Amino acid sequence: MQAACRELRQAGRSLGLVPTMGALHDGHMSLVQAAGTECEAIAASIFVNPTQFGPNEDYAAYPRTFDEDCRKLAHAGVDLVFAPTAEDMYPSGNTTFIEPGEIGTRLDGASRPGHFRGVATIVTRLFNVVQPDRAYFGQKDAAQVAVLRHIVRDLNFSVNLVVCPIVREPDGLAMSSRNRYLSAEERKRALILSAAVRDAEQSAQSGESSAEAIRQRILRFFEAPDLRLDYAAVVDPDTLLPVADISTGALVAVAAWVGNTRLIDNVVLPRNSAP
Secondary structure, X not given: OHHHHHHHHHOOOOEEEEEEOOOOOHHHHHHHHHXXXXXXXXXXXXXXXXXXXXXXXXXXXXXXXXXXXXXXXXHOOOOEEEOOOHHHHOOOOOOXXXXXXXXXXXXXXXXXXXXXXXXXXXHHHHHHHHOOOEEEEEHHHHHHHHHHHHHHHHOOOOOEEEEEOOOEOOOOOEOOHHHHHOOHHHHHHOHHHHHHHHHHHHHHHOOOOEHHHHHHHHHHHOOOOOEEEEEEEEEOOOOOOEOOEOOOOEEEEEEEEEXXXXXXXXXXXXXXXXO
């Protein structure tokens, strides 16, 4: 992979990287499409990263659809697909990991200890292998985006991090590889996440500026049975620290268990441009 990417760069072609864990859906493909409009060559990785899963999480069960994924990527014009094994990325005796610091303990990092350590480590390794000009990530993983922005800055990576909008199903559910875990009834209940962040956005547009007032509105959505809220947060999108007032912009993020499936959603509230 290093040699193939080096050859592309030496030919003067700009290179975009789309890191994935496979089980590709239209959200992933929107990242590929964005890379295709901005870069002369596209590399995509497919790797279910064991170090970002906790001991009781779904690493073994995570959907793996490699052949179908490759067909989708080829049809979309991807030049290189990198699908290493765990032994390739974490050789025997490996002891080196990337610790993202305090930001890695916020939102998903609070409820999934070590998760962002694994994310930071694998993305750093992918950047070192591919050395892309641009790397594409989805806004759905807003906390991940914040962590990776810090890593790119702190480690002086010469890569432009491109964040693409959330892609949703027609009924509003944010696309996720984990959606396939949901039963038909759970699928209906999962719409509460998108309804909650949509309500928060509408409340902000109507003039509400209190972060706590917006958070309380969100909490009411999760009083429904068979839903277990992980977090509802109104935070600074860069630091992931709570904010009191959203007039300078904020990230509204939720995570909840629907049955046995943990889902996330969010919306970025823009800075209030009113005088």
